[in-house]
Amino acid sequence: MTIRKTTVASKAIAVLMVITLLFAANCIVLGASAAGNLGTTVYLKTTETTTPYLHYWDSDGKGSAWPGVAMTAEGGDVYSYDIGADLSTLKGVIFLKDGGGDGSKMTGDVDVITGNLYDLSSKTWSMYDTSALRIKSFGADLASPQYTGSKITLSMDAEGGDGNLQYQIMVNDAILSDFSATKSVAWEPTSAGDYTINFTAKDGAGESNTKTLSYTVKSVDGAEEPIFLSATPANGTQIKKDSAVTVTVNGAGGQVNNNILFYKTEVKDPSGNVVNTAYYQTGNKVAFQPDTLGDYTVTMYIQSNSVKNDTTIATYTYTCTNDAQTLPPEIDDPVISDSDKPVITSDSDKPVQSDSDKPAQSDSDKPAESDSDKTAESDSDKPAESDSDKPSNSDIDVPDTDFGDYDENGKTELKDAYAIQADVLAKKTFTADQIAKCDVNHDGKISLKDASLIQQYRAGLVVLK
Numbered sequence: 001m002t003i004r005k006t007t008v009a010s011k012a013i014a015v016l017m018v019i020t021l022l023f024a025a026n027c028i029v030l031g032a033s034a035a036g037n038l039g040t041t042v043y044l045k046t047t048e049t050t051t052p053y054l055h056y057w058d059s060d061g062k063g064s065a066w067p068g069v070a071m072t073a074e075g076g077d078v079y080s081y082d083i084g085a086d087l088s089t090l091k092g093v094i095f096l097k098d099g100g101g102d103g104s105k106m107t108g109d110v111d112v113i114t115g116n117l118y119d120l121s122s123k124t125w126s127m128y129d130t131s132a133l134r135i136k137s138f139g140a141d142l143a144s145p146q147y148t149g150s151k152i153t154l155s156m157d158a159e160g161g162d163g164n165l166q167y168q169i170m171v172n173d174a175i176l177s178d179f180s181a182t183k184s185v186a187w188e189p190t191s192a193g194d195y196t197i198n199f200t201a202k203d204g205a206g207e208s209n210t211k212t213l214s215y216t217v218k219s220v221d222g223a224e225e226p227i228f229l230s231a232t233p234a235n236g237t238q239i240k241k242d243s244a245v246t247v248t249v250n251g252a253g254g255q256v257n258n259n260i261l262f263y264k265t266e267v268k269d270p271s272g273n274v275v276n277t278a279y280y281q282t283g284n285k286v287a288f289q290p291d292t293l294g295d296y297t298v299t300m301y302i303q304s305n306s307v308k309n310d311t312t313i314a315t316y317t318y319t320c321t322n323d324a325q326t327l328p329p330e331i332d333d334p335v336i337s338d339s340d341k342p343v344i345t346s347d348s349d350k351p352v353q354s355d356s357d358k359p360a361q362s363d364s365d366k367p368a369e370s371d372s373d374k375t376a377e378s379d380s381d382k383p384a385e386s387d388s389d390k391p392s393n394s395d396i397d398v399p400d401t402d403f404g405d406y407d408e409n410g411k412t413e414l415k416d417a418y419a420i421q422a423d424v425l426a427k428k429t430f431t432a433d434q435i436a437k438c439d440v441n442h443d444g445k446i447s448l449k450d451a452s453l454i455q456q457y458r459a460g461l462v463v464l465k
Contacts, residue, residue: 038087043117043128044071044079048106049097054081056093063090067100076136076159078117078128087116095120131209133161138199138211140187141235145216147223148189149252151230155184156199156211163204170198186234192219220252226261226302227253228314235316238324239290245318245327246287247298254304258422264301270294270320282421282448290320305418403464404440404454412464417454424448440464 044052055068063083071079083090092111095118096104106120115125129135138156146152154169154176166179172195177185179202189195195215202208220227229250239245247265254261265286266278275296276288280303290296296318303311406416420438423430423446430438430446440450440457456462 038113038116038127040084040086041080041082041116041128042071042087042093043074044095044120045077045117046079046095046097046106046120047077048120051098052079052106053096053100053104054093055096055100056083057091058089059091067096067104068094070099087113093118129209129211131160133165133201133203133207133209134159135199135201135209135211139213140197140215144214145218146189147218147220147227147229147252148192149220149229149250150189150217150227151234151250152187152189153184153235154187154197154199156201157183158201158209161201161203161205161207165204166202168198168200168202170200171195189217192217222255223253224256224304224306225253225310226251226304226312228300228302228312231298231300231314231316233316233318233327237318237327239296239318239320240324240326241290241293241320241322243326244287244289246285246329247300247316249284249300249302249314251284251302251312254302254306254310256304256306258305258418258425260305260421260425262303262305264303266299266301268297268299270296272297290318293320293322295319401457401464402437404438404450404457406434406438412454412457414455414458417451417458420446420451420454421448424451 042054042056044054046052050073052071053068054071055064055066057063069081071081074080090113092109093107093113094109095106097106098104107118107123110118113125115127117126117128118124119126135156135158139154141153141155142150154171156167156169158165158167164181166181167177167183168175168179169177169185171187171189176187179200193216195217197213197215198210199213200208200210229252231250232248233239233245247267249263249265251261251263260282261284262280262282263284264278264280265276266274267276267286267288269275269290269292271292275290276286278286280301298316298318300314300316301311302313303309401412402410404412404416406419416438435444435446438446438450440453443449453462453464457464
């Protein structure tokens with residue numbers, strides 16, 4: 001009996017040893033340690049799978065056996081696994097989906113670990129908030145740095161806590177939005193400098209949680225690069241089906257050459273079709289009428305009049321619905337003003353070299369009909385309406401001419417149009433000889449209309465007579 005008991009005990013010990021070895025081989029073999037700055041739990045934020053796996057190893061190659069270990073759902077598309085040791089001891093990790101395997105990798109080797117939460121969409125690390133009242137997200141819609149005059153949307157969201165949540169957003173010591181249910185606020189900085197933005201959530205029991213964001217604002221003074229400040233309607237605005245919408249782009253910078261900025265705005269419907277004729281112009285407004293329910297994507301280009309044609313791009317999304325409120329009309333109607341005529345920033349960037357870039361020949365693109373700009377009503381004073389003056393849809397050779405030769409070098413070029421634009425904006429008084437040579441639309445004066453026609457002439461769209 002004694003021998004038999006000893007044998008059973010030995011077998012039990014052996015079985016336990018095997019189980020222990022298997023557990024060590026398939027789970028964790030890292031030395032346990034207290035949680036450091038990063039803690040002991042790896043978090044993953046993803047919408048690609050509901051069964052993510054984690055494979056991890058340290059500098060000695062110790063870690064999980066391939067293909068890793070299953071992660072546990074925390075809610076809010078966040079999953080976790082506690083490795084039992086400080087994450088700073090890890091050399092790298094790999095995230096996989098649907099049970100793991102070579103064909104299910106969601107990442108390669110992630111070997112720079114700077115936080116405990118890996119966001120698969122942005123491929124960045126951050127620290128996951130594990131408090132009862134958690135701030136899920138916070139930040140600005142425009143990445144730092146931005147410029148004075150920019151319209152920046154600061155927003156946050158939180159979950160958990162006891163009772164209803166309230167939100168506060170502060171910039172330095174100034175409260176932009178005090179505790180309320182409002183989760184976002186518009187910030188328009190007027191001074192350059194480094195700012196600290198505090199996002200605070202508070203629950204019904206008075207418990208609070210705060211996240212901090214450092215933000216830099218630069219001055220637009222002297223900026224040669226084109227700068228996007230804001231646009232109206234605001235990003236995310238709901239627009240009403242079959243109701244006109246005017247997009248106004250606010251830019252700055254471009255303080256080079258004649259300090260002119262050029263704007264191009266392209267509008268795509270929910271199917272991705274371009275609904276307007278997009279071309280560069282000095283006007284900053286474009287109108288369109290949504291006729292399809294869904295998201296309209298508006299891409300705004302701002303270009304400086306530099307040799308490099310520096311360009312900045314911003315994209316907004318508007319949602320078209322049947323019950324959205326009709327947006328208020330513009331105070332003025334710059335869609336048909338002089339500043340909305342097509343302009344060409346360089347020979348290499350002519351906006352009229354393809355059907356999609358050619359200026360629309362609709363009524364909205366015709367010269368403004370203000371009293372100061374109207375052409376004479378007599379037949380002799382009206383611009384010629386011959387076929388030769390109408391825009392051509394095919395590429396043609398540009399004939400030599402000195403009509404419109406503002407700099408008097410013997411030929412009419414784009415630089416003549418640029419010089420006219422600059423002097424018109426500077427309100428220069430033109431001589432009778434200059435008017436005789438550069439009044440190409442025959443209205444008795446030199447204006448932006450003449451500069452626009454010279455540009456179209458160089459693009460092969462019109463013939464100057």
